Each structure stands twice: as C-alpha cells, then as structure tokens.
Amino acid sequence: MAPIPGSGLAKGLAVTLRTMTRKTVTEQYPDALPELPPRSRGVIGLFEENCTVCMLCARECPDWCIYIDSHKETVPPAAPGGRERSRNVLDRFAIDFSLCMYCGICIEVCPFDALFWSPEFEYAETDIRDLTHERDKLRDWMWTVPAPPALDPGAEEPKEIAAARKTAEKLAAAQAESEERQEGQS
Numbered sequence: 001m002a003p004i005p006g007s008g009l010a011k012g013l014a015v016t017l018r019t020m021t022r023k024t025v026t027e028q029y030p031d032a033l034p035e036l037p038p039r040s041r042g043v044i045g046l047f048e049e050n051c052t053v054c055m056l057c058a059r060e061c062p063d064w065c066i067y068i069d070s071h072k073e074t075v076p077p078a079a080p081g082g083r084e085r086s087r088n089v090l091d092r093f094a095i096d097f098s099l100c101m102y103c104g105i106c107i108e109v110c111p112f113d114a115l116f117w118s119p120e121f122e123y124a125e126t127d128i129r130d131l132t133h134e135r136d137k138l139r140d141w142m143w144t145v146p147a148p149p150a151l152d153p154g155a156e157e158p159k160e161i162a163a164a165r166k167t168a169e170k171l172a173a174a175q176a177e178s179e180e181r182q183e184g185q186s
C-alpha cells in the first residue's frame, strides 16, 4: 500500500514535539559539572605510604603503563641483637594515562591497598607526553578518593579497625600512666 502523502513529515514532527517537551540530557560542561557516581573510574590515586614496591601492579598491567623505580635500604634490627633488614624505597611511581585503559587490574591486584579510583577526570592535556603522571600528582589525587561505603549493620568489624583501636587504647593507657607517674613525682 502506498504511504499517505505527508505521513513521513507528520511522524518527523511528532518526534520533534515529543523531544522538545522532554528534559534535556545535555550537560553544559564545563559551566555545569556532571554528577558522577562516587565510584567512577576517573583517575588512579596512589597512597604511597602503603606501597611496598612489590611490583605486582606493574607486572599485571596489560598496557605496561606503570613505571616504578626503587632502591633497597638497610634498616636497623627490630630488637637488640637481631639481624639488619632491608626494605624497598620508592623512587618513582608513574602512570601513563595515554596508554591506560582504565581496566582497574592494578587496583584489584595491589595487596597493600595503595591504589584507588578517584572520580577526578579533569586532567586532559594538549601534549600526549604530559599524560604520564608522577607520584606527587597521583598522591594529590588520593585526596579526591571518596570514603568507602558504610558497612552493613550486621557486618563484622574489619580486623584492621580492631587492631588500630587496640593500638590507640594501648597508647592512651601508656600516656595516662606516664602522666600519673609525673604527677606523683611533682
């Protein structure tokens, strides 16, 4: 059957009218910042205090875009008469975001919780070479990482929190004891 003349035009106008009455989805970036989900994969932050330079992230990265340099340092024995120990000291930690494909494998495999996703995304550069970001920048991004979601009400307390509380209680008790002793002497 031949189409009714003008039906295509009417259909097109109907689509136009329907779309005109809907709320626009266009974000006026950069005047209006988008509301991103807190767990967005924007950029990777490094909490370098936790990094033991185990190299797992660099080895597992499918793009080979994590660059780590380190050296070994000797530290005194933990107890008198013990053996000296050696530890890795981080010299360089950089990620080339022109190669990174935001797979998150480095964050997943890090056994020491040193890498985190930050929703920060405003780090475009006009020169691709400037997309290799060094440890200071990666550390700055750590402060844009959102706090972890709250635990379920019935969840078991993480052992790290219990250990930290025990240490804080021990320190507070030792401090109170030393203050009491000082007061007793005066």
Ligand code: SF4
Residues within 6 Å of the ligand: 060, 061, 062, 063, 064, 065, 066, 095, 099, 100, 101, 102, 103, 104, 105, 106, 107
């Ligand atoms: S997110 Fe993936 S590609 Fe990017 S640095 Fe981590 S492991 Fe490599």
Ligand code: SF4
Residues within 6 Å of the ligand: 050, 051, 052, 053, 054, 055, 056, 057, 058, 068, 109, 110, 111, 112, 113, 114, 115
């Ligand atoms: S996996 Fe974690 S601890 Fe190991 S080098 Fe990478 S960031 Fe550091």
